[in-house]
Amino acid sequence: xxxxxxxxxxxxxxxxxxxxxxxxxxxxxxxxxxxxxxxxxxxxxxxxxxxxxxxxxxxxxxxxxxxxxxxxxxxxxxxxxxxxxxxxxxxxxxxxxxxxxxxxxxxxxxxxxxxxxxxxxxxxxxxxxxxxxxxxxxxxxxxxxxxxxxxxxxxxxxxxxxxxxxxxxxxxxxxxxxxxxxxxxxxxxxxxxxxxxxxxxxxxxxxxxxxxxxxxxxxxxxxxxxxxxxxxxxxxxxxxxxxxxxxxxxxxxxxxxxxxxxxxxxxxxxxxxxxxxxxx
Amino acid sequence: xxxxxxxxxxxxxxxxxxxxxxxxxxxxxxxxxxxxxxxxxxxxxxxxxxxxxxxxxxxxxxxxxxxxxxxxxxxxxxxxxxxxxxxxxxxxxxxxxxxxxxxxxxxxxxxxxxxxxxxxxxxxxxxxxxxxxxxxxxxxxxxxxxxxxxxxxxxxxxxxxxxxxxxxxxxxxxxxxxxxxxxxxxxxxxxxxxxxxxxxxxxxxxxxxxxxxxxxxxxxxxxxxxxxxxxxxxxxxxxxxxxxxxxxxxxxxxxxxxxxxxxxxxxxxxxxxxxxxxxxxxxxxxxxxxxxxxxxxxxxxxxxxxxxxxxxxxxxxxxxxxxxx
Amino acid sequence: xxxxxxxxxxxxxxxxxxxxxxxxxxxxxxxxxxxxxxxxxxxxxxxxxxxxxxxxxxxxxxxxxxxxxxxxxxxxxxxxxxxxxxxxxxxxxxxxxxxxxxxxxxxxxxxxxxxxxxxxxxxxxxxxxxxxxxxxxxxxxxxxxxxxxxxxxxxxxxxxxxxxxxxxxxxxxxxxxxxxxxxxxxxxxxxxxxxxxxxxxxxxxxxxxxxxxxxxxxxxxxxxxxxxxxxxxxxxxxxxxxxxxxxxxxxxxxxxxxxxxxxxxxxxxxxxxxxxxxxxxxxxxxxxxxxxxxxxxxxxxxxxxxxxxxxxxxxxxxxxxxxxxxxxxxxxxxxxxxx
Numbered sequence: 029x030x031x032x033x034x035x036x037x038x039x040x041x042x043x044x045x046x047x048x049x050x051x052x053x054x055x056x057x058x059x060x061x062x063x064x065x066x067x068x069x070x071x072x073x074x075x076x077x078x079x080x081x082x083x084x085x086x087x088x089x090x091x092x093x094x095x096x097x098x099x100x101x102x103x104x105x106x107x108x109x110x111x112x113x114x115x116x117x118x119x120x121x122x123x124x125x126x127x128x129x130x131x132x133x134x135x136x137x138x139x140x141x142x143x144x145x146x147x148x149x150x151x152x153x154x155x156x157x158x159x160x161x162x163x164x165x166x167x168x169x170x171x172x173x174x175x176x177x178x179x180x181x182x183x184x185x186x187x188x189x190x191x192x193x194x195x196x197x198x199x200x201x202x203x204x205x206x207x208x209x210x211x212x213x214x215x216x217x218x219x220x221x222x223x224x225x226x227x228x229x230x231x232x233x234x235x236x237x238x239x240x241x242x243x244x245x246x247x248x249x250x251x252x253x254x255x256x257x258x259x260x261x262x263x264x265x266x267x268x269x270x271x272x273x274x275x276x277x278x279x280x281x282x283x284x285x286x287x288x289x290x291x292x293x294x295x296x297x298x299x300x301x302x303x304x305x306x307x308x
Numbered sequence: 309x310x311x312x313x314x315x316x317x318x319x320x321x322x323x324x325x326x327x328x329x330x331x332x333x334x335x336x337x338x339x340x341x342x343x344x345x346x347x348x349x350x351x352x353x354x355x356x357x358x359x360x361x362x363x364x365x366x367x368x369x370x371x372x373x374x375x376x377x378x379x380x381x382x383x384x385x386x387x388x389x390x391x392x393x394x395x396x397x398x399x400x401x402x403x404x405x406x407x408x409x410x411x412x413x414x415x416x417x418x419x420x421x422x423x424x425x426x427x428x429x430x431x432x433x434x435x436x437x438x439x440x441x442x443x444x445x446x447x448x449x450x451x452x453x454x455x456x457x458x459x460x461x462x463x464x465x466x467x468x469x470x471x472x473x474x475x476x477x478x479x480x481x482x483x484x485x486x487x488x489x490x491x492x493x494x495x496x497x498x499x500x501x502x503x504x505x506x507x508x509x510x511x512x513x514x515x516x517x518x519x520x521x522x523x524x525x526x527x528x529x530x531x532x533x534x535x536x537x538x539x540x541x542x543x544x545x546x547x548x549x550x551x552x553x554x555x556x557x558x559x560x561x562x563x564x565x566x567x568x569x570x571x572x573x574x575x576x577x578x579x580x581x582x583x584x585x586x587x588x589x590x591x592x593x594x595x596x597x598x599x600x601x602x603x604x605x606x607x608x609x610x611x612x613x614x615x616x617x618x619x620x621x622x623x624x625x626x627x628x629x630x631x632x633x
Numbered sequence: 634x635x636x637x638x639x640x641x642x643x644x645x646x647x648x649x650x651x652x653x654x655x656x657x658x659x660x661x662x663x664x665x666x667x668x669x670x671x672x673x674x675x676x677x678x679x680x681x682x683x684x685x686x687x688x689x690x691x692x693x694x695x696x697x698x699x700x701x702x703x704x705x706x707x708x709x710x711x712x713x714x715x716x717x718x719x720x721x722x723x724x725x726x727x728x729x730x731x732x733x734x735x736x737x738x739x740x741x742x743x744x745x746x747x748x749x750x751x752x753x754x755x756x757x758x759x760x761x762x763x764x765x766x767x768x769x770x771x772x773x774x775x776x777x778x779x780x781x782x783x784x785x786x787x788x789x790x791x792x793x794x795x796x797x798x799x800x801x802x803x804x805x806x807x808x809x810x811x812x813x814x815x816x817x818x819x820x821x822x823x824x825x826x827x828x829x830x831x832x833x834x835x836x837x838x839x840x841x842x843x844x845x846x847x848x849x850x851x852x853x854x855x856x857x858x859x860x861x862x863x864x865x866x867x868x869x870x871x872x873x874x875x876x877x878x879x880x881x882x883x884x885x886x887x888x889x890x891x892x893x894x895x896x897x898x899x900x901x902x903x904x905x906x907x908x909x910x911x912x913x914x915x916x917x918x919x920x921x922x923x924x925x926x927x928x929x930x931x932x933x934x935x936x937x938x939x940x941x942x943x944x945x946x947x948x949x950x951x952x953x954x955x956x957x958x959x960x961x962x963x964x965x966x967x968x969x970x971x972x
Contacts, residue, residue: 099869100869101865101868101869124871125871128869128870128871132869133866133869135862135865135866137862140861140862140863141862141863141866142863142866143861143863143881145884154866154867154870155870155871158867158870158871158872158876159870159871204866208870318804322804322805325805326805445956446953448956449899449949449952449953449955449956450948450949450952450953451899451900451902451903451906451907451948451949451952452903452907453903453906453907453910453923453926453945453948454903454906454945454948454949454952457926457929457935457942457945458942458945460935461929461935461939461942464932464935464936465936472932566812566813569812569813569816570907570910570911573911573930574930584813584816585816585911585912585913588816588913589912589913596816599813600813603813604813
């Protein structure tokens with residue numbers, strides 16, 4: 029990872045999550061009690077500034093819940109979330125608004141994460157509209173800038189979002205997420221809907237952006253192959269808890285927890301096939 | 309079972325809510341009901357005084373409501389100043405007349421409408437459909453009052469059909485068979501108006517749901533298996549297409565008392581409609597409330613019955629319930 | 634192509650109808666209340682273009698009261714004057730004018746649709762009455778749509794007990810024998826109000842009753858829109874509820890609101906007509922399509938004076954046009970939402 033090891037930014041902890049728990053309440057019939065479903069329980073991890081943490085696990089393991097709690101799209105039931113030494117798990121209401129600038133989320137499906145009626149410009153400028161007090165021209169200038177950063181041509185600004193392919197739409201979503209210059213970007217299964225070559229393109233783009241903007245990433249995925257390229261550390265989740273954590277190479281080469289082994293086996297199996305195909 | 313109980317409870321609550329609204333209306337009406345009664349020389353002051361205590365007008369709101377509710381449950385819905393008689397028997401006589409008309413009309417409507425809907429749904433685009441569908445669309449668009457007045461205008465030119473009322477003069481002297489014939493003849497015009505409007509609605513609904521079902525993959529599969537058209541229609545399509553029709557049937561029941569007001573007034577059929585109209589025009593409070601309540605009961609009961617039939621006939625609802633449990 | 638032609642025709646016809654009714658005072662030869670006691674139940678005067686002496690500009694003959702009805706006085710021709718001076722009227726309540734589209738010289742009367750029992754011109758009253766009936770329908774629809782949007786949005790957006798209780802109230806309204814309720818409600822309000830008062834009352838009462846069904850539809854849309862990812866994303870940018878509703882959620886409801894409105898308008902026009910017919914709505918001497926049909930409850934009138942059925946025809950035409958419009962809107966909405 030192209031990080032300057034001598035810069036003071038390196039090795040500084042950006043995000044600290046302690047004992048994060050979130051329950052979802054399910055309704056079982058009208059007159060019966062509601063049973064809690066523990067989506068995340070006692071999750072603890074840290075990320076250093078400029079690094080990439082990957083949270084992997086199968087469906088329902090709680091990865092998205094953690095992502096949404098950190099992005100404060102949901103309110104955690106208990107635990108602490110510290111960003112740059114500011115605790116945000118308890119904040120609510122008006123105080124939360126400025127804090128939102130620091131963490132942004134890129135959703136899995138770009139066709140639902142943006143309003144289909146919007147033009148690219150309208151979609152990307154939305155955070156600016158809500159948080160900044162720029163004029164229309166200033167916003168449009170910034171939109172053009174952002175579009176260039178994600179390798180989209182600014183002339184396409186007025187086109188509807190639906191006119192673009194999946195990969196391009198995800199770029200638009202990334203541009204939108206970067207509008208407020210966040211420090212932490214969470215990518216919640218951001219690659220899942222795309223084909224392999226597009227995935228690679230987006231991955232490269234993200235790496236470039238990370239370098240140029242000193243971004244910190246949380247990658248949420250169920251696909252270990254994808255993640256192992258980009259991540260510095262990997263945390264494996266199962267049934268709401270982190271079952272294994274460590275540096276990326278360690279986890280992939282020496283998985284300890286049975287869940288991790290399953291994931292690695294699946295990834296490697298695919299990788300082996302892929303490698304076999306390519307060599308033949 | 310839970311579902312049935314739920315719906316029943318809901319209906320009871322609705323009825324209670326409605327009765328409360330009705331009661332509030334009696335309270336809110338400007339001008340005391342009894343002041344108006346006092347103006348009527350035919351009612352003695354003693355009657356007024358006794359009615360006053362009976363309705364407990366000097367008691368607080370809660371007590372009044374309780375009394376009113378208890379009285380209503382016992383069938384005492386108040387007193388009519390215009391007719392100078394208690395409300396309930398008056399309502400009952402008229403309601404019977406209305407029901408006679410509407411039950412017959414509803415029966416005929418469904419008898420004609422369902423086959424017609426099946427026919428046009430399964431033979432889409434063919435002659436029957438091309439004829440029936442624009443006609444029923446037109447009938448749906450025409451407001452009820454126009455339909456009533458229009459048909460009446462057409463019919464009165466042909467003197468053989470009576471233009472109004474329920475019985476001819478000298479009805480009492482007729483033999484039982486002649487009496488039935490007499491009423492039936494009088495029912496022709498209002499019945500025709502109701503049936504025309506009703507068939508259009510039923511045909512539309514049945515046709516729409518038949519079309520929807522016919523497009524489903526399993527029907528295509530059945531046809532591919534070579535299942536004949538009639539068998540397909542009755543065994544495969546109809547049970548599924550029946551759901552929306554059953555809801556509609558519930559509405560039909562619900563409208564048994566309330567849906568024929570305009571027709572009755574226009575054709576002078578002595579039913580609940582003209583009664584409530586008169587009551588409104590003469591500000592006969594309790595009569596209006598009584599009629600509204602009575603027809604509301606029918607409406608709620610009709611919806612409940614429709615729900616119950618749906619539960620009984622659609623296994624998915626029963627399954628859905630056990631899934632949630 | 635043929636579809637577009639039909640649609641264009643429909644829109645044109647509706648526009649023509651509404652403009653004609655809006656310009657009632659200009660198009661109608663006479664005022665709504667102008668009586669002519671000498672000419673009760675006069676049949677329509679036919680417009681002639683030629684007589685024994687050849688072709689002429691359009692003219693009419695005069696009705697002379699006879700023993701049992703009327704006979705035509707063919708001795709004198711009364712040409713129709715276009716854009717002539719007639720009784721004065723106010724345009725939009727702002728300025729007065731007495732320019733009218735059609736006029737004939739006294740003592741003849743230009744009666745396209747005959748007269749009623751007071752000798753009032755049925756055609757003029759039809760136009761004026763249309764103003765009342767249509768205005769009631771449109772304004773009541775506005776009330777219903779506004780109420781339904783408000784309640785449906787609140788229910789769909791906030792969910793939980795708010796949603797449940799609002800929908801339960803809605804079900805109560807759906808369950809009501811609404812017409813009886815309308816009559817009942819009408820019963821408890823003063824029977825004789827000023828014209829404006831009656832009008833307002835009618836609009837409010839009709840409008841308030843029908844909110845439940847559209848509200849339920851809107852609630853559904855708001856509920857599903859609220860959970861969309863782009864709404865969540867906007868929240869992540871710090872959007873307030875107001876912003877979300879305004880920019881993302883409510884625009885989704887516009888299509889269905891239009892369709893619902895198109896469905897409600899004819900129903901409400903019919904409701905006004907029915908109420909007025911029964912004597913509970915707009916009352917004499919103000920004309921409305923409903924109370925103009927009231928005299929037809931008498932057997933003799935119904936049989937002998939069929940030109941008085943004109944309001945019924947007008948009602949049918951209006952209803953059919955709006956239903957067709959609703960159909961078109963419905964298909965348009967469906968085809969648009971597929972993308």
